[in-house]
Amino acid sequence: MSKTNSIIDLIEAGIRAENLRQKAIANNIANLGTPGYRRIDVKFEQLLAKSLDSSRAVELSKIKPQIYQPEQTPVKSNGNDVHWEIEVGQMIKNTLRHKAYIRLLNKKYKQIELATSVK
């Protein structure tokens, strides 16, 4: 394995994380009224940052986006801590990040296409 990662691998890891986060948000919204449900979130950027700290190269296959319960939002009377406003905000942020990654990937593919096209 080379010491550095290709841009496509990095973007792929990002898109995977955003995908999982979107699922987590959908899960939270579906359980908006479930008593005792605690909202879930995806931990990926923190793990990536941690491994970037120790050494410059990252083994991307070893960093898996993790689902965890932050348990930081105030709990409602039925033991549920999902607030739809927060989920909407998370969803907007997630969509924008996802869009950015897709655009970058598209750009990269166009670059490859430019390099390989013979005219």
Place this chain on the structure above:
Amino acid sequence: MTVGVSRVEREPGWNKKGKEQMEVDNSFSPIDIAISGLRAQGKQMELISSNVANARTTDAGKGEPYRRLEAAFKLNDEMGGVELDKVLTDMSDFLKVFDPGSPRADEDGYVAMPNVNLPVEMMNLNIATRVYQANAAILKRYQQMVETTLELLR
């Protein structure tokens, strides 16, 4: 060919935790701030609807009529948004209504009514609605702004 990821060197103290611990910056704080505004106004609406629903509640436990509730907000220091500080109880006097037939009337025939003033509640409701709309507008506009930036990547 390999692509190296180089770290940007920053001035000391750019982050409280120091250079060795790289912090994750999700850099969408206008969204978080707008969402905090939406939540605060949602809470405000909740209290207003409680006040309006209990505008004629003569018994709220403790042997006295319902007292109107008011939300007090405070600044969230870490991100700059707003958050609920506490729910205050309005300690102003109750309204005395002359109703000698009521079982709750005192010896002079007056019944204590909650200190809820409906026109005031309606005004507060209007303010809460407008502030909610303003926060939603900011959320939408910021989203559009980021999308404009992303257009540059096309």
